[in-house]
Amino acid sequence: MIIVFKPGIPRKKESAVLKEIRKLGYTPHVMRGVARTVVGAIGDELTHANLETLTAQFPDAVESVMPIQKRFKLVSREAHPANSTVRVREHVLGGKRFHVMAGPCSVESEKQLLTTAKAVKAAGATILRGGAFKPRTSPYEFQGLGEKGLKLLDKARRETGLAVITELLSENHAGMVAEYTDIIQIGARNSQNFQLLIAAAKTGKPILLKRGLSMKIEEWLLAGEYVLANENPNLLFCERGIRTFETYTRNTLDLAAIPIVKHESHCPVVIDPSQGAGRADLVATMCKGAVAMGADALLVEVHPNPVEAWSDGAQQLSLEAFAKLMKDLKPFIAAVGRE
Amino acid sequence: MIIVFKPGIPRKKESAVLKEIRKLGYTPHVMRGVARTVVGAIGDELTHANLETLTAQFPDAVESVMPIQKRFKLVSREAHPANSTVRVREHVLGGKRFHVMAGPCSVESEKQLLTTAKAVKAAGATILRGGAFKPRTSPYEFQGLGEKGLKLLDKARRETGLAVITELLSENHAGMVAEYTDIIQIGARNSQNFQLLIAAAKTGKPILLKRGLSMKIEEWLLAGEYVLANENPNLLFCERGIRTFETYTRNTLDLAAIPIVKHESHCPVVIDPSQGAGRADLVATMCKGAVAMGADALLVEVHPNPVEAWSDGAQQLSLEAFAKLMKDLKPFIAAVGRE
Amino acid sequence: MIIVFKPGIPRKKESAVLKEIRKLGYTPHVMRGVARTVVGAIGDELTHANLETLTAQFPDAVESVMPIQKRFKLVSREAHPANSTVRVREHVLGGKRFHVMAGPCSVESEKQLLTTAKAVKAAGATILRGGAFKPRTSPYEFQGLGEKGLKLLDKARRETGLAVITELLSENHAGMVAEYTDIIQIGARNSQNFQLLIAAAKTGKPILLKRGLSMKIEEWLLAGEYVLANENPNLLFCERGIRTFETYTRNTLDLAAIPIVKHESHCPVVIDPSQGAGRADLVATMCKGAVAMGADALLVEVHPNPVEAWSDGAQQLSLEAFAKLMKDLKPFIAAVGRE
Amino acid sequence: MIIVFKPGIPRKKESAVLKEIRKLGYTPHVMRGVARTVVGAIGDELTHANLETLTAQFPDAVESVMPIQKRFKLVSREAHPANSTVRVREHVLGGKRFHVMAGPCSVESEKQLLTTAKAVKAAGATILRGGAFKPRTSPYEFQGLGEKGLKLLDKARRETGLAVITELLSENHAGMVAEYTDIIQIGARNSQNFQLLIAAAKTGKPILLKRGLSMKIEEWLLAGEYVLANENPNLLFCERGIRTFETYTRNTLDLAAIPIVKHESHCPVVIDPSQGAGRADLVATMCKGAVAMGADALLVEVHPNPVEAWSDGAQQLSLEAFAKLMKDLKPFIAAVGRE
Numbered sequence A, B, C, D: 001m002i003i004v005f006k007p008g009i010p011r012k013k014e015s016a017v018l019k020e021i022r023k024l025g026y027t028p029h030v031m032r033g034v035a036r037t038v039v040g041a042i043g044d045e046l047t048h049a050n051l052e053t054l055t056a057q058f059p060d061a062v063e064s065v066m067p068i069q070k071r072f073k074l075v076s077r078e079a080h081p082a083n084s085t086v087r088v089r090e091h092v093l094g095g096k097r098f099h100v101m102a103g104p105c106s107v108e109s110e111k112q113l114l115t116t117a118k119a120v121k122a123a124g125a126t127i128l129r130g131g132a133f134k135p136r137t138s139p140y141e142f143q144g145l146g147e148k149g150l151k152l153l154d155k156a157r158r159e160t161g162l163a164v165i166t167e168l169l170s171e172n173h174a175g176m177v178a179e180y181t182d183i184i185q186i187g188a189r190n191s192q193n194f195q196l197l198i199a200a201a202k203t204g205k206p207i208l209l210k211r212g213l214s215m216k217i218e219e220w221l222l223a224g225e226y227v228l229a230n231e232n233p234n235l236l237f238c239e240r241g242i243r244t245f246e247t248y249t250r251n252t253l254d255l256a257a258i259p260i261v262k263h264e265s266h267c268p269v270v271i272d273p274s275q276g277a278g279r280a281d282l283v284a285t286m287c288k289g290a291v292a293m294g295a296d297a298l299l300v301e302v303h304p305n306p307v308e309a310w311s312d313g314a315q316q317l318s319l320e321a322f323a324k325l326m327k328d329l330k331p332f333i334a335a336v337g338r339e
Helices: A013-025 A049-057 A109-123 A147-160 A172-179 A194-202 A219-227 A257-264 A274-276 A278-294 A321-336 B012-022 B049-057 B110-122 B148-160 B171-180 B194-202 B217-229 B259-262 B271-279 B280-292 B319-335 C011-023 C051-057 C111-124 C147-160 C171-180 C194-202 C216-227 C257-264 C273-277 C281-292 C320-335 D011-023 D051-057 D110-123 D147-160 D171-180 D193-202 D217-229 D257-262 D273-277 D280-294 D319-335
Strands: A004-005 A028-030 A039-040 A062-066 A086-087 A089-095 A099-103 A125-131 A162-166 A182-184 A209-211 A235-239 A269-271 A295-301 B004-006 B027-032 B038-044 B062-066 B086-088 B092-093 B099-103 B127-129 B162-166 B183-188 B207-210 B235-239 B269-271 B297-300 C002-005 C028-034 C037-042 C063-067 C087-090 C091-093 C097-102 C128-129 C164-166 C184-185 C207-210 C235-239 C269-271 C297-301 D003-005 D028-031 D036-044 D062-066 D086-088 D091-093 D099-103 D127-129 D163-167 D183-186 D207-210 D235-239 D269-270 D298-300
Touching: A004 A013, A013 A039, A013 C297, A028 D036, A039 D028, A039 D036, A049 A062, A062 D091, A086 C028, A089 B194, A099 A109, A099 A321, A099 D147, A109 A125, A109 A147, A109 A321, A125 A147, A147 A162, A147 A172, A162 A172, A172 A182, A172 A194, A172 B171, A172 D273, A182 A194, A194 A209, A194 A219, A209 D273, A219 A235, A219 A257, A235 A257, A235 C097, A235 D193, A257 A269, A257 C281, A269 A278, A274 A295, A278 A295, A278 A321, A278 C257, A278 C281, A321 C320, B004 B012, B012 B027, B012 B038, B027 C037, B038 C028, B049 B062, B099 B110, B110 B127, B110 B148, B110 B319, B110 D273, B127 B148, B127 B297, B148 B162, B148 B171, B148 C194, B162 B171, B171 B183, B171 B194, B183 B194, B194 B207, B194 B217, B207 B217, B217 B235, B217 B259, B235 B259, B259 B269, B259 D280, B269 B280, B271 B280, B271 B297, B280 B297, B280 B319, B280 D257, B280 D280, C002 C011, C011 C028, C011 C037, C011 C051, C028 D217, C051 C063, C097 C111, C111 C128, C111 C147, C111 D171, C128 C147, C128 C297, C147 C164, C164 C171, C171 C184, C171 C194, C171 D171, C184 C194, C194 C207, C194 C216, C207 C216, C216 C235, C216 C257, C235 C257, C257 C269, C269 C281, C273 C297, C281 C297, C281 D183, D003 D011, D011 D028, D011 D036, D011 D051, D011 D217, D051 D062, D062 D099, D099 D110, D099 D319, D110 D127, D110 D147, D110 D319, D127 D147, D127 D298, D147 D163, D147 D171, D163 D171, D171 D183, D171 D193, D183 D193, D193 D207, D193 D217, D217 D235, D217 D257, D235 D257, D257 D269, D269 D280, D273 D280, D280 D319
Parallel strands: A099 A125, A099 A295, A125 A162, A162 A182, A182 A209, A209 A235, A235 A269, A269 A295, B099 B127, B099 B297, B127 B162, B162 B183, B183 B207, B207 B235, B235 B269, B269 B297, C097 C128, C097 C297, C128 C164, C164 C184, C184 C207, C207 C235, C235 C269, C269 C297, D099 D127, D099 D298, D127 D163, D163 D183, D183 D207, D207 D235, D235 D269, D269 D298
Antiparallel strands: A004 A039, A004 A062, A028 A039, A086 A089, B004 B038, B004 B062, B027 B038, B086 B092, C002 C037, C002 C063, C028 C037, C087 C091, D003 D036, D003 D062, D028 D036, D086 D091
C-alpha cells in the first residue's frame, strides 16, 4: 500500500501513523518528495488489513491510501499465463474454434424449443441456450417453466446433439439444473450473489458468469475468483452490456472488455449482444464487432416468432435472421484466424 | 401502449400492424398527426403482451412503442394513498418519530458489539445494525461470523432493549436469520435476487430493501413489489448510493430518491450514508441532508475502533462521532416537524 | 405529444388541461384506456410549445407527457435516405473506401510532425491529424503551439500530400484554422458549445464533431443539426468514448453508436479509439471492432516517441505499431466489403 | 509519482525504466515489496512530464503509474485554509448570510422579468437570475433575447436593487455581458470551454462555474483553477446535477459535492436544484437538503406563469411556490447557524 501524507504534518503525527502501519503488519518505507511525503507499506495486501482506514483514523495527517496489489489471483494471467480452455461435451471453448450459443430467451414449449434447436444447429451453432428459470424485474411477468423447461432442454439436447446452457437462479436448484445442463449461466442480476456462485461452482459444471450492470471489470474478475476458489476451473466471462446514461439501447455493450479481460485473465470471453442491444436490428452488427475484437463465443437470442415471445421479444432474432448472421460472420471469423 | 409509426407508411402495412395489435388483445385507436401517425392501444398492459416487439416484427413501419401504465401496483401511492408505517417491536417507522439504526458493519466479537450497542442506545438510536453474513467482493475477505454473529446480536438486543437489523444472504438462512432479527436487510448486490426477496418476505419480518448500485427507481419499486406480492406489507426502501463516474466518493448518494419514492410509494424511506460516502468525514453532513429531505430513518455504521474494523473501516463512525452526530441532528429533525 | 392523465381525475380538471392544450396550439384527441386516460395532442412539436410544462401546471391531473417527434431534421435519414459523403481534397469519406486519419495528439515540432506524417502516409493513412490548440483539463498543462502548429500542419500537408484535420477551440480562430486545415475538429468538451459549432460551420469546411463525454446520441445528432442548419452539409460524427463508472479504461468506447447513428442519420461515422481507450495496447483491437461494425474512418494518435509526447503519451501508437495496425486491419476492411 | 512493476521483471529491464524516470527529471526510489516492486519517483509532478507514458513504453515491465500530487493549486484549501468570500455589490457570498438567487430561466419580456424580480425580492432573494443568451440542445429552440435581455436585467436591477446573474455563452460577448451583470454564469455545457472561462475571468466579475454533466469533482476544481490562474479570485462553484442512468429526474443532484468541495477548496458553493430535478415539485425538497448540507446559496428558477415559459417550464417555480419555499427554508437556515 502507498500512504500519502498531507503537507506540513508534524513529525510526531507521522510517527503515530507509522506506528499504526507497523501494528497492522506492514513495514513502512518513507519517501520525502517535493510536495508530499509518501510511505510505502511493505507486506502482502491480501493477507493483511486494508490500510484505507488510516484516512479515517488520521484525517488530519493522511490524505489518501492506494493499494498496489491486484486482489484477484486464480483468474489472473499471472497465475496461468496461457489461455485456459473450457471443455463442454465434445467442444472446446477458448480454443481455435469460434462457438455460437443460440436459442430462445425463455423455453416456452416443446415445439418452440425443438424448432429453434434444429434451426440454430443447421445454421452452425453448437450450444443451445434457453431460460427455464427467468429473473424478471416485475413479479407479474412470466417466470419460466422451471423443471419442465429443463426437461425440454434435455430433450432438445438428445434430439439435436447440441450442448445446453441455462440460467441458475436459486442455490436450491443447483443440483437439479446441473443434471440437465452442460453450462450453468449466472445472470447479471446475480453476478455478486456469492452464495449462488459458490453453489454453482460446486456442481463442477462449467460456469458462464455474466457481468453485472454496474460491475467494474475488477469486481467481475473477483466474482469469477469465487468460482475458481471453489475448485471449479471451468469459467467463462460473458459481457452483456453495462448501464450508462444512454437510452437508445437498453445497455451499453462494453466490447473493450474483451481485450481487457484477455489481458488480465486466462479465461475465455463470451459476448451476449442481445441483452446489450435490446434491439434485434443491432445484434448482427455487434456480433461482427465481438468476433473482430477477439471474443471466443457468442450468446445470441433466437426465437421462431419473436413477436409472440413470452419475454424480451424485441431483442430476439428470427430463425432466418440468425441463419443469415451465421453466414455473414464467416469472413470476420476467418479474419481473426479462427474456424 | 402508444405505437408511433414511421412517416410515409402505406396503409396496407398499417393494417397489418393494427391486426397484430388486436391479436395481442388491445383495441387500437389511430391518431393522424402532423408529422407522425400514432396508435393508442387500449387494454390493460399488466395482463397483456408487451407490444414493444412490434418494433422488431415491423422494423420498416413501427418507430417506437411507449408503455403508459406504471408496472408496480401494491407499493404505489395509488394503491395506498396514506403513508404506510412499519412496526418494529415497540417502534413505528414511517410515523412522526424519526429513527436511527446504528452499529458496526460486521459483528466481530461480543465486546465490540455490546460496547457499540450500549453507546448507540445512549446516544438515541433505537435499532442496532450489525452484519453476521457479509457479502464481500473478494472471496479472500472476512465473510462474517454467521450464526454466531446472529446470537451476539440477539444477546445485545436482550441486554439493551434495542431492536435488531441484519442482512440475509442466502434463501437457506431465511428461517434462521428471522429467528434472531427484527428487520431483515436485503443488500444492494441482492436487490434483484428475487428468490431471496421472496424467501425473506415469507418470514413475515419487516424487510429493508437497499437500492442496487445501478437500479432505476422504477426497478427498485418493482423489487419491493416482490415483497408485498408475497403478502408481507412491512417494507422499507433504503437508498445507499448509486454507481456513477465520480470517484471521490465510493458511490453517489441519490438523496432525491427520498421525495421521489415518497411521491410514488407509501412505504417509509431510510438513508444509509455510510455506504454512500465510503468516508466517515462525509457521513454527518449527509445525515443532515437526509433528515431535511424527509427520510424516515437513518442507517449508520458505528464502530468502537474504526481503524481496526474487519470490514469497511474507512466509513464507520467512532462512538464519539456518532454521539455528536445525534446531537447535531436535533435541530434538523425539529425543522421537519418530527421527534 | 402524448399526455397521460392520473387515474380518477374529475372531468372538470380534464377540461382545464384540454383547454390549455388547445391554447398552446395543439388539437387534443382523448383516448379512455383501461387504467389511464391518454390524450394525443396533434400539432407540429417543432413549431409549438413543449407540453411538458403541463406536469408542472397540473400536478394533480397530469402524470406524464411524452414527445412523439424526433427533434433533429436535417441530419436524419428521413431527410436524406442515402448515405451522404464528405469530400476532403481528393478523398471521399463515407463512400466505398475506408479512411484512416493519423498523427500526433499535439503538434510539437517540425521534425516530430514530418516524421510522423511520412510514416503514416507510407502505412496507408490519407489524413494527418495533429493538435495546434489543445484543450487541457489543467491550466498548467501544455496548451499547444497555436498558429505555429497550424503552419507546421500546412507544411506537412504540402510535403506529403496528406489532407489535414485539427481542432478548433475558439470562435475567434475559426477563420485562421480554416485557412490551414481540410477538416475542422470540434472536441468532446466543446460538443455543445453551440457558438463554436456555428462559427466552424460557417467556414464551409467539413466538420468532425466528437461526441461529448455524457452526450446522449439524440443530443449529439442535435448538435450536428447546428452544423447543417448553418448551411454546411459536410458533417462527420466521431465517437471517442463516453464516461461510465468503469475505470480500467479512461472512457467506454460505445461502438454501438456506429450502427445507431447510421440508422438515424445519413452522415459518415468516424471512430477515435485512442481517446476511448487511453491505452495504446487496446487501440489496435478497438480499431478492428470499429471496422467490423461499419465505421467509415478511424482517427488514431501516432507519435514517433510516445513516452516523450507532450500530451496523452499513454495512448499514442509508435510508428511501428501503427504500420502493423494498418496491415492487420486489411482482412477486416475486406470483410465489410470496403477498400 | 508511484510506478508499480509487474512481477518477475529482470533487473536489466528495471534499470531501463529507472533510467527513463531519471531522464524525465525525477529521482527514483525503489521499494521491494512482497508481491510487487514499487518505485517512488520524487519530483514536482506539476512541472515535470507525466510518467503515465511509461506503461506504453515498457508494457512488459510497468503495470501502473499513480500520481500523488493534486493537480489544482489556487482553488485548494492548502492555498487558502480559510473560506473565501465573494463580494457582489453590497452582498457577501460564502459568509454567515445565506443567499438565494432567483428568477426566470429565460428573460422573455419586461413585464415577465419585472414581475418576477419584484416578487422574488419581496420573498427574500438578493440576486436576480435570468438568461439572455440561452444554450439550447436544438437549433430550433428559443435562443434568448441577447443584448435586449441584458438591458432588461439591468433595468430590473435598477428598479429593485437586486444584484444580477446571467450566463455568458461566447468569448466575444464577455465585455458586453460584464457591463450589465454582477455575476457571470458559466453553464454546464461550457464548463470545460477554457477559452470562455479565461475570457470571463478577465472581466474581473465574479464567476459562477456550473459543474459539467459528466465532470469529476477534480476536473471541476481544475476548471475553476483557470479562473483563479487568470487573476480573478471571485469564484463560486455551482452543482446542478450530474448525468447518471436514472431517468426519473433529468439529472442526479450530487449534494455530496457540497462537503467535498468545501473540504478540498475554499470557494463558496451554490446549489441549483431546478436543473438538477427538472421538476418543480422536487425543487423545494432539494433546497432544504442543500441548506442542511452547508451550501452558501441557492439558484432557483422562478416564473410568473411556468406553463407559458419559453424554456424549461417544467422546472420553474411559480411566484407563490417560491414565496412559500423561502418561508419553509427558514428553520433549516437557522439549523445550520446562518441568517
